[in-house]
Amino acid sequence: MSRDHVLHKVRTALSRSVGQSIEEPPPSRLSIPEMDIELRIATFCARIEALAGKTHRAASAEDAGAYVAGVVAGRSAVASNAAVLRDCGITALPGVETGITDPDQLRALCATAACGISGADYALADTGTLVLLSSRQEARLISLLPPVYIAVVERQRLLTGLDELLSVLPRPAEQTSSMVLITGPSRTADIEQILVRGVHGPGEIHVVVV
Amino acid sequence: MSAAFDEKIHATLADPKLQLAVYTATGRLIEKRRKAITPDACPDYQELRSHANDVKRHTIEHLDYYLEKFERNVKAHGGQAIYCRDAPEVADFVLSLAKERRARLIVKSKSMTTEEVDLNERLEHHDLESVETDLGEYIIQLAHERPYHIVAPVLHKTREQVADLFTERLGVPRETVIEKQTMIARAVLREKFLAADIGISGANFLVADSGAVVLVENEGNARLTTSAPKIHIAIAGIEKLIPRAQDLAVFLKLLGRSATGQPLTVYTSFLSGPRREDEIDGPEEFYVVLLDNGRTKVLADREKRQSLYCIRCGACLNHCPVYRKIGGHSYPWIYSGPIGAILTPQFLGVTHEPGLPFASSLCGACAEVCPVKIDIPRILLELRSEVKKSEEREGTSRLERLAFRVWAWVMRHPRLYEMAGVVAAAVAPSPDGGGWVRKAPVNVGPLRAWLSQRDLPPSPPKSFRQMWRQR
Amino acid sequence: MAARVSLFVTCIVDQLFPKVGMAVVDVLERLGFSVDFPERQTCCGQPAFNSGYREEARQVARHFLDVFNDADYIVVPSGSCTSMIAHHFADIFDKEPERLDQARALAPKVYEFSRFLLEVAKVEDVGARLEEVVTYHDSCHALRELQVKDGPRRLLGHVRGLELREMDAAEECCGFGGTFSVKFAEVSGGMARDKIASIVRTGASAVVSADSSCLMQIQGALSRANLPVRTLHLAEVLASR
Numbered sequence: 017m018s019r020d021h022v023l024h025k026v027r028t029a030l031s032r033s034v035g036q037s038i039e040e041p042p043p044s045r046l047s048i049p050e051m052d053i054e055l056r057i058a059t060f061c062a063r064i065e066a067l068a069g070k071t072h073r074a075a076s077a078e079d080a081g082a083y084v085a086g087v088v089a090g091r092s093a094v095a096s097n098a099a100v101l102r103d104c105g106i107t108a109l110p111g112v113e114t115g116i117t118d119p120d121q122l123r124a125l126c127a128t129a130a131c132g133i134s135g136a137d138y139a140l141a142d143t144g145t146l147v148l149l150s151s152r153q154e155a156r157l158i159s160l161l162p163p164v165y166i167a168v169v170e171r172q173r174l175l176t177g178l179d180e181l182l183s184v185l186p187r188p189a190e191q192t193s194s195m196v197l198i199t200g201p202s203r204t205a206d207i208e209q210i211l212v213r214g215v216h217g218p219g220e221i222h223v224v225v226v
Numbered sequence: 227m228s229a230a231f232d233e234k235i236h237a238t239l240a241d242p243k244l245q246l247a248v249y250t251a252t253g254r255l256i257e258k259r260r261k262a263i264t265p266d267a268c269p270d271y272q273e274l275r276s277h278a279n280d281v282k283r284h285t286i287e288h289l290d291y292y293l294e295k296f297e298r299n300v301k302a303h304g305g306q307a308i309y310c311r312d313a314p315e316v317a318d319f320v321l322s323l324a325k326e327r328r329a330r331l332i333v334k335s336k337s338m339t340t341e342e343v344d345l346n347e348r349l350e351h352h353d354l355e356s357v358e359t360d361l362g363e364y365i366i367q368l369a370h371e372r373p374y375h376i377v378a379p380v381l382h383k384t385r386e387q388v389a390d391l392f393t394e395r396l397g398v399p400r401e402t403v404i405e406k407q408t409m410i411a412r413a414v415l416r417e418k419f420l421a422a423d424i425g426i427s428g429a430n431f432l433v434a435d436s437g438a439v440v441l442v443e444n445e446g447n448a449r450l451t452t453s454a455p456k457i458h459i460a461i462a463g464i465e466k467l468i469p470r471a472q473d474l475a476v477f478l479k480l481l482g483r484s485a486t487g488q489p490l491t492v493y494t495s496f497l498s499g500p501r502r503e504d505e506i507d508g509p510e511e512f513y514v515v516l517l518d519n520g521r522t523k524v525l526a527d528r529e530k531r532q533s534l535y536c537i538r539c540g541a542c543l544n545h546c547p548v549y550r551k552i553g554g555h556s557y558p559w560i561y562s563g564p565i566g567a568i569l570t571p572q573f574l575g576v577t578h579e580p581g582l583p584f585a586s587s588l589c590g591a592c593a594e595v596c597p598v599k600i601d602i603p604r605i606l607l608e609l610r611s612e613v614k615k616s617e618e619r620e621g622t623s624r625l626e627r628l629a630f631r632v633w634a635w636v637m638r639h640p641r642l643y644e645m646a647g648v649v650a651a652a653v654a655p656s657p658d659g660g661g662w663v664r665k666a667p668v669n670v671g672p673l674r675a676w677l678s679q680r681d682l683p684p685s686p687p688k689s690f691r692q693m694w695r696q697r
Numbered sequence: 698m699a700a701r702v703s704l705f706v707t708c709i710v711d712q713l714f715p716k717v718g719m720a721v722v723d724v725l726e727r728l729g730f731s732v733d734f735p736e737r738q739t740c741c742g743q744p745a746f747n748s749g750y751r752e753e754a755r756q757v758a759r760h761f762l763d764v765f766n767d768a769d770y771i772v773v774p775s776g777s778c779t780s781m782i783a784h785h786f787a788d789i790f791d792k793e794p795e796r797l798d799q800a801r802a803l804a805p806k807v808y809e810f811s812r813f814l815l816e817v818a819k820v821e822d823v824g825a826r827l828e829e830v831v832t833y834h835d836s837c838h839a840l841r842e843l844q845v846k847d848g849p850r851r852l853l854g855h856v857r858g859l860e861l862r863e864m865d866a867a868e869e870c871c872g873f874g875g876t877f878s879v880k881f882a883e884v885s886g887g888m889a890r891d892k893i894a895s896i897v898r899t900g901a902s903a904v905v906s907a908d909s910s911c912l913m914q915i916q917g918a919l920s921r922a923n924l925p926v927r928t929l930h931l932a933e934v935l936a937s938r
Contacts, residue, residue, distance in 0.1 A: 019309040022518045026290045026464070029526035038288040042280040044472035047270070119507050123454070127420055143490045155506040156453040160446060178479070178490070182472045189303055189436035189471070189498035193508055194453070197494040202446040204408065206362035206380055207388055209251055212408040215361055216415065217446025217493065227880070239883050547870045547891075551884050585881055587874025587888070588747065590841035607788075610749030630745050634753035637708075638760045640737040647712050662920035675879035679886025680917030683713050690706050690715035694722075694734050 046179040056141040056174045057225055063144025064223050067200030068213065074104075074226040081105035084133065084166055087222050088112065091130035093162075094122070097153045098135030100168050104226065106133060122155050132162035132218065136169045138184070139223075142177035143199055146223065150194035159198060165218035167198075169225050227581020234556040235585075244382055248374075248553045251381045252544040258487025259541060259595070268483060278476050279599040282535035285434075285467050289525065292434040292467045293516065299437025303499030305512035307437075312519050313343035316461060319515060320345070320426070323457070324354055329423035333415075333455065335441070335448035336360035337428025338376060338538060339517060340461050341560045345426070356426070357418045359447035361411055368395045374554035375562070376540035377485050382553065415447070425451035425509070429462035430537070431477060432514070435470045438498035439514060442481060442491045449493050458497070458509040464516050465525075465534035471496070477537060480597035484539035520573040530605050533568050535598040542592035542602065548585055558582065564592035568605045576613045577620075583609035647689055654685040702730045702813075703768035705761075705782075707775045707909070708740040714909045720936035721774050721810060728818050737764045743781040746789060747875045755789050762786075762799045770817060771807045774932050775908050776839025779809040784842060809839060810932055811848045811907055821851050827937040828858035831929070832901040834892070834915065835868045836908035849907055849931050856934060862899040866891070873914035889918035896926060903927045905934055 027033065051059070061071040074080035081104040088109055095101050095114040107114040112133070116122045126132060134154055138147035146167050150156050159165050175181050178197075188195040202217030213219040238244060263271045285292055297307040310316045324332070332349070334340065334356055346367065349356045358367040362379035366372070368391050373379035380388075389402045392410060401407055427448055431440040439460040441448045452458045468477060474496075482488040501508030525531050543549045543563030554562040558579040559570045567582050576583070583606045592602045617623040636642045655663050662681035666673050676682060688696075702725055706718040722732050742757035761782065765771055773779045786800035814820055833853065839845035853861050872878065872888025879885075892915060896904050904926060906912050912928040919926050 018311050018315060021311055022309040022464070022516070022522065023290055023293065025518065025522035026293065026525060029522050029531075030287060030289065032288070032290055036291070038291045039284075041284045041469045042277065044470055044475070045274075045277050046472060046475050117506055122506055123420070127416075145490055150501070150505045150508055152504040152506070156449070157507050160449050160453065179475045182475050186470070186472055187436060188496050189299065189433075189438050193303065193497065193499045193502050193505060193512075195496040196449065197490060197496075198492065199488075199490045199494075200492050202492055203444050204361045206360075206365070206378065207383070207404045207407060208247075208385055209254055209378075210385075210404045212405050215408055215412055215445040215447070216359070216419075216450055235881070236883060239887060547872070547888050548881075548884055551887050581880070583749075584877065585884070587837070587870050587872055587877045587885070589837040589870035589874070591837075591868075591870070594841055604788075607747065607749075607785075610747070611751045612749075614749035614751075626748075627750070630748065630750045630753045634742075634745060634750075634756045637739045637742070637757045640739055643708075643739045650712070662917065664921070672876075672879040675882040676917075679882050679921070680889060680914065681920040682917065683913055686713065686715050688715060690711040690718035691734070691736060693715050693719055 046183050048180045048183060049176055051141060051176045053171060053174070056176065057171060060139060060141040060144055060174060061225065063142070064200065067144060069144070069200050069221045069223060072222065072224045074224050077104045077226060080168055080224045080226040081109070083224055084168070085109050087164065087166055088131050092128065093131035093133055094125045094129045094158055095133040096135060096155060096158050098168070099153070100135045100170055100226065101133060104168060106168070123157060126157040126161035129162045131164040131166060132158040132160070133166045133168070134158050136167050136173060138181055139169045139174045140177050140181060140197070141174055146198040147181060148196050148198065149188070149192040151192060156194055156196070159196070160217055163214055163218050164220045166222045166224065169223060171225055174225070227584070228579055231556065231558065231579055231581050235552045238553045238556050239551060244553060245551070247382055247384070249550055251378060252550050255378070255486065255540070255544040259484055259544070262483040262487040262489065268479070274476050274480055275597055275599050278480055278597060279535065281468065281473055281476065282598050283532070285469055286465065286525070286531055286534050289464065289467065292469060293464060296432055296434040296437055296467060299435065300499065300514055301437070303437050305437065305499040305514060307514050307516055309516045310518065313348070316343045316515055316517060317345060317348035320349065320459060321352055323459070323513070324424060327423060327457065329457070330354065331418065331422045332356040332424045332426055333418050333422040333451050334358050335427045335443065335451040336363050336379070337426070337461060338560060339428050339463050340426065341373065343517070343519065345461070357415070359415050359419065359451055360445060361408060364411055364415065365391060372555065372560060375543055376538050382555070419450045419454045422455040424457040424459060425455040426459045426461060427452050429460045429466050429514070430481065431468050431474065432462055432466045433471050433474070434467055436498050438471065438496050440474065441495045441497070442478070442493070444492040446493060449495055452495065452497055453508055456509055457511045459513045459515060461515040461517060464518060464521050481537050481539050484541040484595065484597040524572045527572070529608060530568070530572060532600050533572060533605060535600050536565050537598060539597055541595040541597065545591040545595050547589060547591070548587070552585070564602045568602055568609065571609050571612070576609060576616050580613045580617070583613060644691065651685040651689070656684050700730055700769070701733055702770045702772050703733045703735055703765060705738055705741070705765065705771050705773045705778070706734065707773060707778045709909050709913070710774060713913065714930065717774055717909055717930040717932055720930065720932035721772065723936040724823055724932060725772065728820060728823065730818070735764050741778045741781045743778060744875055746781065746785060751789055758786055758789060759796060762796060762803065765803065766799065768806060770813065772810055772813045773807060774810045774930060775910070776809050776836045776843055776845060777908055777910060779807055780838040780842040783807045809843050809845060809907060811845055811852060812843065814852060815848050822855035823852070823935050825855070825935045825937050826857040827934055829903055830860045830862060830901045831903045831905050831934070832862050832864045832896055832899040833867060834871060834904055834906040834911055836906050836911045837870050839907045840868060845907060849905070852931070852935060853905065856937070859934070862901050864895040864899045866895045869895070871911045871914045873910050878914060886918070889914050893918045893922060893924065897924065901926065903929050905929050905931055907931050
């Protein structure tokens with residue numbers, strides 16, 4: 017059986033025996049800086065803008081809803097089941113489909129919708145990153161198929177960076193089959209190193225901090 | 227070196243457009259990396275490198291433990307880990323699964339490991355279409371070529387060449403605007419993503435404590451490959467393991483910065499198993515293929531097993547003055563540049579391309595930029611010694627060996643050395659005016675090779691030791 | 698009493714660039730050192746080592762150890778030879794404990810020329826004068842294995858009348874690499890041409906380095922291209938008056 021064969025070769029190469037214990041790995045290295053919420057929001061937005069994403073600091077839930085309404089502008093949109101989207105009145109906007117739990121229906125909508133709208137489980141200030149865990153609230157394809165993507169981030173979910181994320185969530189696999197870090201619009205520079213956005217994922221992203 | 231290697235190098239050097247393309251593209255990547263690791267951008271860059279080297283050393287030295295841990299966690303989350311000894315076994319696994327599920331269409335995201343096992347070639351003729359979805363890889367697939375660079379597969383192609391390719395292979399009207407070419411590919415591949423039965427990815431990292439596959443990308447094709455089809459197969463070398471999810475804090479920081487100068491790529495996916503019960507989308511089946519294909523051979527060599535620390539960032543390629551001249555296609559195997567120069571002989575044997583470990587001036591730029599601190603020059607030197615030992619066993623390179631034996635003998639006998647110096651000075655051409663020598667009376671071997679590119683120094687009237695004695 | 702310094706002049710300087718060796722002696726003597734030249738010296742063994750002939754390299758290295766075993770300091774006008782002795786002798790004597798001990802004892806006494814001046818002689822100004830615009834090529838072994846980067850620049854900074862202009866790509870390999878220069882001549886030549894283009898862009902009339910092997914490669918390319926730029930070893934600049 018290949019499993020035994022490969023493991024045997026590994027052990028032989030390393031002069032280790034079956035079930036042999038190991039020393040502790042080097043301690044993991046996480047450094048979490050001090051960053052007050054205002055600085056986090058400002059840094060977060062600046063990073064996204066630097067990547068040609070658009071950001072909006074909402075004064076209120078209504079304001080957030082109004083911004084999103086402006087982006088959607090009556091086009092077809094599919095929104096995830098995140099509570100924050102309902103709270104901001106986004107799920108009630110014309111053209112927005114939400115509350116979908118059937119995989120085929122979701123996929124069909126995402127494939128044709130102009131906009132995908134989601135919340136975020138976390139966000140990372142130092143890189144301008146959204147963190148989405150696949151769940152009952154959040155489907156994968158919403159932030160992936162439609163060419164325009166809108167994320168609504170509650171400010172209390174904004175962490176300093178990846179180190180803090182892994183400190184707060186050391187074992188993402190216990191929560192979800194898919195944790196995705198999204199940093200800016202989809203891009204490529206494969207041909208002659210010329211930058212093109214929106215290759216497969218959304219080329220236009222909006223992040224609302226509420 | 228083999229004639230093939232020599233010819234490929236010569237052909238690349240003789241192509242000024244290609245030279246410029248490779249030089250410019252690698253130059254850009256060099257600059258991007260540099261900006262991302264300045265003290266402001268990354269104050270603890272050197273510490274991160276040391277730490278990454280420590281973690282990789284620990285993991286590789288205990289690889290069996292981490293493989294088993296990874297396997298347990300993959301299973302715990304509803305997936306399966308499949309060990310494959312070699313390329314045919316990988317293909318067999320994919321084919322038999324495809325057959326069982328009556329799969330017709332496979333979409334693939336970028337994976338050097340799948341190129342290593344010639345997966346697409348092996349799947350042909352089996353009523354299975356396997357489509358590359360990374361833009362660069364898609365173009366390469368259409369062109370029936372190998373990727374040119376670990377991170378930038380079509381570094382060597384111009385927009386005109388892409389336009390020709392698309393027209394020829396896709397039947398679309400000729401389009402030379404790069405943005406529009408990208409949109410053509412996007413439209414074609416979108417259909418494939420949504421219709422595919424199986425998605426095959428590689429893995430940038432395998433996380434032992436989570437049973438997770440980590441994928442980094444900028445386009446979104448890896449996410450689509452691993453989210454749209456019902457089946458996801460990740461194919462990865464056994465050396466891709468890291469112990470904990472928390473180790474990603476160090477490795478992701480190093481990978482993005484070293485490869486493209488990005489603190490994080492656009493998408494980083496952490497995937498563990500098929501969709502969970504309450505999740506709305508995602509694959510229903512999840513397999514991780516753990517590939518040996520010669521890695522255990524490398525593992526067995528204490529000195530050289532550090533070659534397995536590689537996180538495939540491509541920085542060594544970008545900084546290598548030899549790669550920047552001879553380009554990715556001159557190398558004999560799928561892995562090019564300095565990492566290719568040390569992996570190829572270890573995987574395929576030193577006799578596969580005996581010139582390869584010598585195709586380096588040992589400048590050390592690769593080791594300087596390697597995020598996991600692989601001592602590439604040291605490994606090259608060991609491989610050179612192995613090549614010479616194998617040549618001795620086979621009775622080849624006799625003249626060179628004899629020359630070095632004589633040389634060593636002379637160098638052990640100072641008076642002989644001095645005499646040899648006096649004789650050489652006497653027969654060496656001395657141009658008038660003390661200029662450098664353009665032609666030699668006997669134009670063979672090393673002399674000829676040297677003179678083909680540059681002039682030779684004239685012999686000085688006295689050697690240093692003669693001058694010293696006459697002080 | 699003058700400190701005694703043994704000079705390992707290197708085979709390439711001995712046979713092809715003797716003035717470099719005389720310049721080293723000149724600078725050291727001016728600084729008050731007594732320079733000793735063990736005449737039985739030949740080579741450090743690097744050509745064989747780099748070509749994969751470890752047994753031959755060992756033979757030559759043993760001879761080196763015998764010649765220099767009672768030196769207090771060994772000064773070497775070459776980064777690559779210093780690196781061979783101080784770093785790689787340990788690799789080739791891994792199976793000879795006695796020689797390994799000898800090599801390890803010797804390693805801390807071996808100094809590349811610029812590092813000797815800065816770390817042992819502890820001088821930056823050697824009283825040199827040279828009215829010229831020069832640029833500096835960082836030889837690879839010196840740069841990456843011996844961390845020689847600022848040192849030569851500080852030394853050159855005190856040379857009266859000298860203007861130092863940095864070339865772009867100062868740290869890029871000149872393409873010599875020992876037998877690489879003939880085994881992969883075309884690639885080596887291409888690298889040399891890139892280097893001289895970088896040199897020419899500075900407008901300097903001379904290029905300076907700490908390694909004669911690099912200077913041989915660079916001068917060979919300059920000469921082939923009929924360019925009037927000359928090459929100078931760091932020691933030659935520092936010996937100029």
